[in-house]
Each structure stands twice: as structure tokens, then as C-alpha cells.
Amino acid sequence: MNKPIGELQDRWLRLVGVPLIAVLGNFVFFQPDNDQHQISRLTALGLSLVECVLLWEISRWGIRLARGRYPRLDQTSRRIAYQVIWFLGTTVLHRLAITYLYDITRFWGYELSVRAYWINVLVPLLFSVPIAAIYEGRYLYRQWWTTYYEAERLKKENLQSQLDSLKSQINPHFLFNSLSTLSSLVSENPRQAERFIDELASVYRYVLQTNEQPLTTLDNELQFAEAYLHLLQTRFGEGVRLDFRVEEPARPLLLPPLTLQLLLENAVKHNVALPTRPLRIQVYTEAGELVVVNNRQKKQAVVPSSQTGLRNIAAKYQLLKQPAVLVSETDEQFMVRIPLITHSQYAHSHR
Numbered sequence: 401m402n403k404p405i406g407e408l409q410d411r412w413l414r415l416v417g418v419p420l421i422a423v424l425g426n427f428v429f430f431q432p433d434n435d436q437h438q439i440s441r442l443t444a445l446g447l448s449l450v451e452c453v454l455l456w457e458i459s460r461w462g463i464r465l466a467r468g469r470y471p472r473l474d475q476t477s478r479r480i481a482y483q484v485i486w487f488l489g490t491t492v493l494h495r496l497a498i499t500y501l502y503d504i505t506r507f508w509g510y511e512l513s514v515r516a517y518w519i520n521v522l523v524p525l526l527f528s529v530p531i532a533a534i535y536e537g538r539y540l541y542r543q544w545w546t547t548y549y550e551a552e553r554l555k556k557e558n559l560q561s562q563l564d565s566l567k568s569q570i571n572p573h574f575l576f577n578s579l580s581t582l583s584s585l586v587s588e589n590p591r592q593a594e595r596f597i598d599e600l601a602s603v604y605r606y607v608l609q610t611n612e613q614p615l616t617t618l619d620n621e622l623q624f625a626e627a628y629l630h631l632l633q634t635r636f637g638e639g640v641r642l643d644f645r646v647e648e649p650a651r652p653l654l655l656p657p658l659t660l661q662l663l664l665e666n667a668v669k670h671n672v673a674l675p676t677r678p679l680r681i682q683v684y685t686e687a688g689e690l691v692v693v694n695n696r697q698k699k700q701a702v703v704p705s706s707q708t709g710l711r712n713i714a715a716k717y718q719l720l721k722q723p724a725v726l727v728s729e730t731d732e733q734f735m736v737r738i739p740l741i742t743h744s745q746y747a748h749s750h751r
Contacts, residue, residue, distance in 0.1 A: 462486030610657035
């Protein structure tokens with residue numbers, strides 16, 4: 401199972417890094433003075449290990465705070481600046497306090513010089529810089545990989561959605577109904593048959609064109625819906641009644657292509673549509689959302705439903721980092737609320 405990106409996941413780094421820095425720092429920088437004053441190497445190494453653990457944990461705390469405040473990839477510079485200030489401030493204070501404590505208590509048996517203060521501050525900084533770079537480098541790599549993975553997942557989901565949308569239009573059942581309707585129109589009403597062919601061509605043209613785009617305008621969806629509605633009304637007559645009440649300012653707003661078609665198809669698939677019992681579908685905009693409502697009059701023969709259309713729409717909005725699609729139903733009606741996306745919202749979600 402993948403761990404959250406904010407976790408440090410540094411168990412092995414700490415198990416190896418803390419003893420290594422304690423040993424190197426003690427024997428390379430402090431051992432000459434310790435030998436001169438006949439200080440036990442074991443004692444010096446033990447205290448060095450304790451100090452290293454304490455400073456490391458303080459630094460890890462700062463890393464967690466920085467990631468919590470500036471977690472995103474586009475906040476890297478602010479996150480690094482936060483950590484630099486934290487490391488400098490806490491390291492200097494920690495080392496000065498420890499050194500001063502050793503000095504006033506004469507813990508090592510002698511008075512510490514100014515040089516000793518400088519060494520006790522600079523040596524930990526010398527080690528903390530590369531360690532901090534390792535933490536940040538791993539975090540950036542994991543962020544990049546997560547972003548790349550999500551982009552690939554969105555691409556795959558989009559391709560699958562395109563395929564599902566094409567299947568919903570080019571499946572044998574749809575073609576059979578359309579061709580049957582066209583066959584009867586050719587002999588009974590050639591002019592209406594000609595218009596039916598034009599509208600059918602418009603439906604397929606829109607499907608093929610918009611499937612290459614992540615988003616389209618509500619205005620394009622409404623124009624497509626009119627062509628699709630003509631096909632439905634040719635088949636069902638007054639059995640399907642569609643009422644559009646869309647505000648003009650909402651027409652340039654964006655949504656995934658074929659969203660409206662999937663919702664209309666869903667309503668027709670699961671409900672009776674007869675002139676004596678018409679299926680009434682309302683499409684309107686409200687508070688930045690596209691609302692599609694239909695009266696419920698379920699068919700006696702239960703139509704198997706995988707809810708693929710609704711799932712695809714919801715998945716697109718989730719991957720586009722937009723508000724969720726809301727579905728509500730009662731015994732009398734079925735309602736879906738689709739958030740409409742502004743150009744700035746879409747641009748912000750893809751930074």
C-alpha cells in the first residue's frame with residue numbers, strides 16, 4: 401500500500417545517519433581536544449550520539465511543519481526557505497545552549513574557548529545541510545512521481561471514457577433503433593428522414609470531435625443535445641419532453657464532453673417514455689451548476705444498470721480536482737447536479 405506523500409519514511413536514514421554523523425563528528429572534529437584533556441572516547445561518543453539524536457529529531461519536526469504548511473510542488477521554494485530558517489535557528493540555539501551548559505558546569509573539566517563555541521555550531525550545520533538536501537530531494541521526487549502518475553491515470557481514464565462514450569453511441573442497440581426509425585421514415589416522410597440523417601451525422605461528428613478534448617463549453621453541449629433530442633423525439637414522439645432553461649452567462653463555462661448526452665441517455669434508458677406518460681427532462685443552470693432532472697417512471701422490465709455513465713462523469717471531476725458531482729433521487733424524480741468549471745479554475749487545477 402502506498403504511504404501518504406507527507407510521511408518522512410526515513411527509518412533507515414536515521415538508523416544509519418545518526419550513528420555515522422555522531423562517529424565522524426566526534427572523532428574528526430573533537431577527538432584532538434578530547435585526547436589532549438584525557439576525556440574518555442566512549443563517554444565523548446555516547447554524548448555525541450545523544451546530541452545527534454536530539455538535533456535530528458528537532459530538524460525532522462521542522463521538515464514536517466514545512467511540508468504541512470507548503471505541501472505542493474509549486475510551493476517548493478517557500479518550503480525550502482522555511483526549512484532553511486528552521487535549521488539555522490534551531491541548530492544555532494541548540495548548539496549554543498548545549499555548549500554553554502558544558503562551559504558553565506565545566507563538564508569536560510576545562511573552560512571552553514570561543515573557538516569551541518564556533519566549532520560546536522558550525523560542525524552540526526556542516527552535516528545538516530546534506531541531510532536536509534536528501535530529505536527534500538526524496539520529497540520532490542515522490543511529488544513529481546505522484547503528479548506524473550495522476551496525469552497518466554487521468555489520461556487513461558479519459559481514454560476509457562472516450563471508449564465508453566463511443567460504445568454508448570455506436571452499440572448495436574442504438575444503431576438498430578436509429579436505422580429502424582430511419583427505415584420507416586424513408587417511405588412515410590422522406591423530408592423528415594433527411595433531417596433525421598443530418599441530426600444523426602451531427603451526433604456522431606460531435607462525439608468524434610469532442611472526445612479528443614478534456615473539456616468543452618456548455619454551449620457546445622447544448623447544441624449537441626438539440627441534435628440528440630431530435631433523434632429521441634423522432635423515436636418517441638411526445639413521449640420525451642425536454643425543457644432548457646440555461647442562463648446566458650453560463651454558456652461559456654466548461655464541463656467534460658458528452659456529459660449532457662450521458663445524462664439524457666440515462667434518463668431514457670431507465671424510464672417509460674410514452675405520449676400518454678411523457679418523460680419530462682429539465683435542464684437548467686443554478687448557482688454555477690448544470691442541473692438535469694427527470695420524473696421517475698421506471699420500466700416494468702428492469703434494465704440492468706452498471707452506472708458507468710455517472711461513474712465516468714464523477715471520475716473526471718475528481719481527477720480534474722473539481723467539486724464533486726451530486727446525485728439525488730426520490731420516488732418522483734432523479735436529479736444530477738454538475739459543477740460548471742471556469743477557465744481560471746481549470747488552469748489552477750493543472751498548475
